Amino acid sequence: MTDYEDLFADDDDTAHCQVLVFSGNDEPALKANASALSNHLLNPGVRVELRDLAYTLAERRTHHFHRAFVVKDRTDLDEGAIAYGKKHSSQPKVGFVFTGQGAQWPLIGKEVVEKFPSARAVIKRLDDALQSLPDPPKWSILGK
Structure with missing residues (x-):
């Protein structure tokens, strides 16, 4: 039983990590959003709980097509650690088009x-x- 209980014990390194998600209409907007948040969090007058920030970014923001995320245990934001979504190496091929207009x-x-x-x-x-x-x-x- 001890091994089972250990699986759910708080691990000091990961117990308070949160996923911060970002989105933008295009890649430059996505990077600008992440950069703006990073700059905002650098302000010494800004105090925010990491879990509240994670919730707001995930649930209270518009989800655009271009996405990125970072897993953090504190509110300092290293823009280099942000994982951006995959990019298409080429233009995707259209398989079919359904106009829905009686075609x-x-x-x-x-x-x-x-x-x-x-x-x-x-x-x-x-x-x-x-x-x-x-x-x-x-x-x-x-x-x-």
Whole structure:
């Protein structure tokens, strides 16, 4: 049992480490955000709890595409220790584009309704809901 308990004992070196996360719209903005925080923390008038800073950075800031992090046990911030996200070595290849604007083949919905009774039942329920409105449309979903 002693070995098991040792797994959860506080280790003085890591017990108070926190992950500080940063983000930015692009890489220069990300680095500027980290640098601005580093400079702010250098101000002798600034007193902040590390766990509060970690929480605020992780939960109360907008998460942009470009990310970085550092694990710290105190609030001094060494910008060289920050781990920045991976970079693409080349432009990613686009596999497909779905416009969502009806670019698929004509009458796809008709085929689905004809071949799948459950789809037809859903469309029928939707149509019934539309027709039960105070000012129902003159058309029917199934009729279209």
